[in-house]
Amino acid sequence: MTGRKNPELVDKGPELVEGSEHAGGDQEHSPSTSSGPLDPRLLRRAAAVRRLLVGQTVIGTLSALSVVAIAYCIGSGVGTAFTTHTVQPLLSVTPWLAGAFLARGLLSWLADLVAVRAAIAVKSQLRREITQAYLRPGDPQPDHGTVTSLISTGLDDLDGYFARYLPQLVLAVAAPLVIGIAVAVQDLISAVIIALTLPLIPIFMILVGWSTQKLTGRRWRVQARLAHHFADLVAGLPTLRAFGRARAQAEGLRRSGEAHRVETMATLRIALLSALVLELAATLSVAVVAVVIGIRVIAGDVSLSTSLFVLILAPEAYLPLRKVGVHYHDAAAGAAAARTALDLIDRVPVARVGTAAVPTGPVELAASGLTFRYPAADRETVRPVLSGVDAVVRAGDLTCLVGPSGSGKTTLLMLMMGWLRPDSGRVRINDVDLDDLDLEELRRRIAWVGQQPGMIPGTIAANVQLGAPDADAEQVAAALRSADVDLDPGRQLDAAEVGRLSGGELRRVALARALLRVRHGGAGLMILDEPTAGLDAATELRTIELIRSLGVTALVVSHRPAVIAAADHLIELGTAVTPERVAA
Numbered sequence: 001m002t003g004r005k006n007p008e009l010v011d012k013g014p015e016l017v018e019g020s021e022h023a024g025g026d027q028e029h030s031p032s033t034s035s036g037p038l039d040p041r042l043l044r045r046a047a048a049v050r051r052l053l054v055g056q057t058v059i060g061t062l063s064a065l066s067v068v069a070i071a072y073c074i075g076s077g078v079g080t081a082f083t084t085h086t087v088q089p090l091l092s093v094t095p096w097l098a099g100a101f102l103a104r105g106l107l108s109w110l111a112d113l114v115a116v117r118a119a120i121a122v123k124s125q126l127r128r129e130i131t132q133a134y135l136r137p138g139d140p141q142p143d144h145g146t147v148t149s150l151i152s153t154g155l156d157d158l159d160g161y162f163a164r165y166l167p168q169l170v171l172a173v174a175a176p177l178v179i180g181i182a183v184a185v186q187d188l189i190s191a192v193i194i195a196l197t198l199p200l201i202p203i204f205m206i207l208v209g210w211s212t213q214k215l216t217g218r219r220w221r222v223q224a225r226l227a228h229h230f231a232d233l234v235a236g237l238p239t240l241r242a243f244g245r246a247r248a249q250a251e252g253l254r255r256s257g258e259a260h261r262v263e264t265m266a267t268l269r270i271a272l273l274s275a276l277v278l279e280l281a282a283t284l285s286v287a288v289v290a291v292v293i294g295i296r297v298i299a300g301d302v303s304l305s306t307s308l309f310v311l312i313l314a315p316e317a318y319l320p321l322r323k324v325g326v327h328y329h330d331a332a333a334g335a336a337a338a339r340t341a342l343d344l345i346d347r348v349p350v351a352r353v354g355t356a357a358v359p360t361g362p363v364e365l366a367a368s369g370l371t372f373r374y375p376a377a378d379r380e381t382v383r384p385v386l387s388g389v390d391a392v393v394r395a396g397d398l399t400c401l402v403g404p405s406g407s408g409k410t411t412l413l414m415l416m417m418g419w420l421r422p423d424s425g426r427v428r429i430n431d432v433d434l435d436d437l438d439l440e441e442l443r444r445r446i447a448w449v450g451q452q453p454g455m456i457p458g459t460i461a462a463n464v465q466l467g468a469p470d471a472d473a474e475q476v477a478a479a480l481r482s483a484d485v486d487l488d489p490g491r492q493l494d495a496a497e498v499g500r501l502s503g504g505e506l507r508r509v510a511l512a513r514a515l516l517r518v519r520h521g522g523a524g525l526m527i528l529d530e531p532t533a534g535l536d537a538a539t540e541l542r543t544i545e546l547i548r549s550l551g552v553t554a555l556v557v558s559h560r561p562a563v564i565a566a567a568d569h570l571i572e573l574g575t576a577v578t579p580e581r582v583a584a
C-alpha cells in the first residue's frame with residue numbers, strides 16, 4: 001500500500017463521508033512469517049474467541065477420550081477374541097465401538113460448528129470496529145486500500161485461522177495429554193517413550209521454521225515483486241499498444257512469468273520438504289513405540305490387548321501436533337489479517353478532537369507557517385510539499401489559489417479542511433485553531449468540489465442531496481439548474497455510469513451538491529479544486545458569477561485566466577501564473 005493520497009477517495013471524504021475522519025495506516029496486509037499463534041489483543045477483545053477456546057478445549061478433550069474408547073474397544077475385543085478363539089468378545093464391543101465412532105464424528109462436527117460461528121462473530125465484530133475506527137475523528141491520513149481490503153475479503157483469512165488452526169492448536173495440547181495418561185495407565189514404558197519422542201515434533205518444527213524463515217521471507221518478497229511487475233505490465237498494455245510497444249513487452253511478460261514459476265516451485269519445495277521432515281519424525285517415533293512393545297509382547301511382558309491399545313493410540317498422540325504444522329499457513333494469513341485489523345482499530349488518533357462551536361456565516365480562513373511532507377519510508381529524505389506557507393482567505397471574498405502543477409495546491413486545501421495535519425504551523429477559522437473546532441461540524445459547513453468528484457451509487461439527485469440531506473426535490477432540481485447540469489436527475493450512477501459522464505459533467509453535479517450545501521445546509525465556506533476545468537468559456541463565466549453571488553467565503557484552485565481575473569485575492573504557491581503574467 002503506498003502512502004499517496006488517492007484523489008478520488010480523498011475527494012469523496014469531505015463530500016461523501018459526512019463529518020468523518022479516516023483512520024488508517026501503512027500496515028500492509030500480507031502473509032507474514034512472523035505472526036504469533038494468537039494475538040492477545042484478539043483474546044482480550046473478542047468474547048467469541050474466549051468462548052471458542054473454552055469450547056474447543058472441552059470438545060478436544062472429549063474427542064481424545066473417544067479415540068481412547070475406540071482403541072480400548074478394538075484392543076480388548078480383538079485381543080480377547082484372539083486368546084479365547086471366539087467372536088463373542090468382538091460382538092460385545094461392537095455397540096460400544098459404534099457409539100465411540102459416532103461420538104467422535106459428532107464431536108468433530110460440533111468443533112467445526114463452534115469454530116465457524118466464532119469466525120463469523122469475530123469477523124463481524126472486527127468489521128464493525130474497523131468501520132468505527134475509520135469514521136472516528138482523529139488520524140487524518142487515510143489508508144483506504146487497507147480498510148477496503150480488510151473489510152471486504154481480507155478478514156476472511158480468519159476462517160482458516162479459526163476453523164482449522166486454532167482447534168488444531170487446542171487439540172495438540174489436549175490429545176497428547178489424554179492419550180498419554182490413558183497409555184500410562186495401561187503401559188508405563190510406552191507412555192515414557194511417547195513422552196520422550198513427542199517433543200521431537202515441535203523441536204523439528206522450530207528448527208525447520210528457523211532454517212526456512214529467512215528463505216521463505218526472501219521468496220515472499222521476490223514473489224510479491226514479480227506479481228506487482230506482472231500486474232503493472234498487464235495494466236499498462238493498452239498504453240503500450242497505443243505506442244506500438246506491446247510486442248516488445250511480451251518477452252518481458254514471459255520472463256517475469258517464468259521467474260514467478262521458478263520462485264513458486266522453490267517455495268513449494270521448501271514447504272514439502274519441511275512437511276516430510278515432520279512426517280519422518282512422527283513415523284520414526286511411532287516405530288520406536290511399536291518395535292519396543294512388539295518385542296515385549298513376544299517376551300510375554302505385555303498382553304495382546306494392551307499392545308493393540310497402545311499401537312492404535314500412539315499415532316493419535318503425534319497426529320494433532322503434525323497437523324498444527326500443516327495448518328500453520330492458514331494461521332499466518334489469518335493472524336496477519338487480525339493484526340492489521342487490530343492495529344487499525346487500536347491506533348491512537350493523532351489529531352485532537354476539539355469541541356468548539358464552528359462559526360456560522362462566511363468565515364475567514366488563515367494559515368500560518370504551514371509545513372507538510374507526505375509520509376514515506378524515510379521521512380527525513382522527503383522534501384516538504386509545503387514549507388512555511390502563510391495564507392489568508394478573507395470572509396465573503398473569492399480567493400484564487402494559483403501555482404504550478406505539483407506545487408501543493410490540493411495539499412493546502414486538504415490541510416485547511418483538516419483532512420491532513422501539518423507538520424508545523426496552524427490553520428485558524430475566525431481566529432479559532434482548527435484543532436479546537438468540532439471537525440465533524442466544520443465539515444458539514446464546507447461546500448467542497450474536488451478535482452475528481454466522488455459519486456455514490458444512486459441517482460444524480462441522490463448524489464446532489466448529499467450536500468443537504470434535508471433539502472427537498474425542488475431545491476435539488478434548482479441546484480442542478482443553477483450548476484448548468486443538463487442531465488436527468490433520476491439517472492442512476494453506478495461505477496460504470498460514472499465512467500460514462502464527462503469530467504465537466506461530473507464537476508457540475510459536484511458543484512450542484514456544493515450549492516445545495518450553501519443554500520440549504522448552512523455552509524459558509526466553499527472550497528473548490530479546479531471547478532471550471534473542462535467547461536466552455538460561457539459556462540465558466542456563469543459558474544464564477546454563481547460562486548460570487550452566493551456571498552460565502554470561496555477558495556478556488558484554478559489555472560484559468562477567467563477565474564484568476566475574477567478573484568478578489570490571489571494566493572500564490574511556487575511561481576504562479578497571475579493575470580499580469582498571463583497578459584505579459
Ligand SMILES: Nc1ncnc2c1ncn2[C@@H]1O[C@H](COP(=O)(O)OP(=O)(O)OP(=O)(O)O)[C@@H](O)[C@H]1O
Nearest residue numbers: 003004005374385404405406407408409410411412
Ligand atoms: N499522498 C501523497 N503521497 C506522496 N506524495 C504526494 C501525495 N499527494 C501528492 N503528493 C505530491 O505532493 C506534491 C503536491 O501535490 P498536490 O496534489 O498538492 O499538487 P497540486 O499543486 O494540487 O498539483 P496539480 O495542479 O497538478 O493538481 C506533488 O509533488 C505530488 O506528487
